[in-house]
Amino acid sequence: MNVTRVKVAPILPPKPRRVRGTFIVEPEKAARSIPINWAGRTAEDVLGNLPWEGAAPDPEMLDAATFLSFL
Amino acid sequence: MLEIPESSVIPSSFNASTIDERSDAELDALPFGVISLDEEGIILRYNLYESRLARLDRNQVLGRNFFTDIAPCTSTQEFEGRFRAFVNEADPQKRVRFDYIFDFKFGAQEVSVELLRVPAAARFYLLINRQRVTAPRPDFPAEKLAALQRNLAPNEDREGVLRDELERRFIDxxxxxxxxxxxxxxxxxxxxxxxxxxxxxxxxxxxxxxxxxxxxxxxxxxxxxxxxxxxxxxxxxxxxxxxxxxxxxxxxxxxxxxxxxxxxxxxxxxxxxxxxxxxxxxxxxxxxxxxxxxxxxxxxxxxxxxxxxxxxxxxxxxxxxxxxxxxxxxxxxxxxxxxxxxxxxxxxxxxxxxxxxxxxxxxxx
Known part of the structure; x- marks a missing residue:
């Protein structure tokens, strides 16, 4: 009897996305929640300075509304 | 000339009802001017921001006619005419918005004005958002300038009243x-x-x-x-x-x-x-x-x-x-x-x- 062996790849759960630091919210959600374009800066500019990535916000560079969103 | 950013625009969620229900203290916390008038133009409410920018004491302003006593610079077809037409407007939900210049002795203020009507009441609200602050317009007629505090209440210094440089009363x-x-x-x-x-x-x-x-x-x-x-x-x-x-x-x-x-x-x-x-x-x-x-x-x-x-x-x-x-x-x-x-x-x-x-x-x- 001929038996055709079919190799089946195991179904694994998707790998979790690797994120830096200890993210509490998804970056997209954070980007939406941060005031956009004050002092000519975008949320993406600001995201690089988020406290949960370890850097302290710069009071000279950040507008007050964005800075206080770190509290 | 100074540009005011978009972020200081009056929220679109504001309507006459939500404004009218607010206490005077709540109106005082708003970052734009709020004036309530009756159908004749008599001032019923006047918030802190408007008082600060117009350099007028609210106590001296309430009960006076906005167009003739407080802001003669608005006694024009473009402002008072619009207000009168708004008072007679049949549609109670209608909102009217236009730009204007308030002329004070200490400067000109370009503003956007929104007119609102309180439903089932003869009360109207002017929401006034400052767009630009400029130097006084040299060609503007002096008799049409907005009122000065010292003209509304003369001789106050003899009545035990102290005012700072912005005409706000203070106590020492x-x-x-x-x-x-x-x-x-x-x-x-x-x-x-x-x-x-x-x-x-x-x-x-x-x-x-x-x-x-x-x-x-x-x-x-x-x-x-x-x-x-x-x-x-x-x-x-x-x-x-x-x-x-x-x-x-x-x-x-x-x-x-x-x-x-x-x-x-x-x-x-x-x-x-x-x-x-x-x-x-x-x-x-x-x-x-x-x-x-x-x-x-x-x-x-x-x-x-x-x-x-x-x-x-x-x-x-x-x-x-x-x-x-x-x-x-x-x-x-x-x-x-x-x-x-x-x-x-x-x-x-x-x-x-x-x-x-x-x-x-x-x-x-």
Whole structure:
């Protein structure tokens, strides 16, 4: 009897996305929640300075509304 | 010429009903002008921001005709004509919006005006958003300029009335007034001291925020929230310092932990009360600057656009070198209050407690 062996790849759960630091919210959600374009800066500019990535916000560079969103 | 940013535009959610239901105190916290008129143009309500920018005392303005007594510069077809047509408008839901220039002796203000009608009442609201502040227009006829405070109430200096350079009435009060207030609270409701003085500070701070916004608008054409945080800190510290409350310095080094620290040297409040510390109730008298903390929280909340809380955690009245106030998100206040309630003091204790209190990042939305 001929038996055709079919190799089946195991179904694994998707790998979790690797994120830096200890993210509490998804970056997209954070980007939406941060005031956009004050002092000519975008949320993406600001995201690089988020406290949960370890850097302290710069009071000279950040507008007050964005800075206080770190509290 | 100074451009005003989009962020200071009146929220579209505002309508006549929501405005009319607000108390005078709530209208005073708004960062734009609000004037209520009857169908003849008599002023019924006049908020703090409008009072500040027009440099008129609300008490002298209420009951007068807006078009003839207060702002003759609006007695034109473009303004008064639109208002009269709006009064006779059949559609109660209609909103009218137009741009105009208010001409004062001290400057011209380009504004956008929105007219609203209170349903089923003969009351109307003018919402006035400043767009630009410029020098006085040289060709504008003097008799049509908006009223000056000294013309509305002449000879006030002989009536025991003091006014500052912006025509706001003030009283020359000694710091001992705060000592007297503290003594009164100790006698009548000692447990309520923190609550009372913090809330008093919050109410004061809401007005301070309007004052600071108006000053920044006149000087830079921008709103406070758009200025760099370091500059805002300097302006806030200067505001309180010039009024004799002591020298505030902002420490940004803990912001990554969600804490803004403000140290106040030579706090007038702390120096007014230390002699009151009693053997029977030492815990009640060691923190004296709740008024300042409440005021800071209201100013910074106004800039942040969300609720922040400030608590004094060290005080010169209790022997510290200076007073320390921490500003945190409203959601984390319980952690600080628990430490203070347990009788612990000091920034480091508060910082440790806050490390155990999760930050509510979702609250940013």
């Amino acid at each position: 009060a000694p710091a001992a007034l705060f000592s007297a207030l503290r003594t009164t609270c100790e006698r009548l409701a000692p447990e309520a001291w923190q609550l009372f003085s913090t809330e008093w500070g919050v109410q004061w701070g809401r007005r301070t925020a309007v004052d600071l916004e108006a000053s920044v608008l006149e000087q830079t054409g921008r709103s406070l929230r758009e200025l760099p945080m370091a500059e805002v800190a300097t302006r806030v510290a200067t505001y309180y310092g010039e009024r004799g409350f002591g020298l505030a310095s902002f420490d940004f080094s803990s912001t990554a932990e969600g804490i803004l620290r403000v140290d106040v040297a030579r706090s007038a409040l702390a120096e007014a009360v230390p002699k009151l510390r009693s053997v029977e109730s030492p815990q009640r008298t060691d923190l004296a600057c709740h008024l300042l903390a409440g005021s800071f929280s209201a100013v910074l909340s106004s800039i942040a656009g969300r609720r922040l809380v400030a608590r004094e955690v060290e005080c010169a009245a209790a022997g510290s070198a200076m007073c320390t106030i921490v500003v945190i998100s409203y959601e984390r206040r319980a952690a600080v209050d628990a430490v203070l309630h347990a009788g612990e003091r000091g920034f480091d204790n508060i910082r440790l407690a806050l490390r155990r209190a999760p930050r509510m990042v979702e609250s940013r939305q």
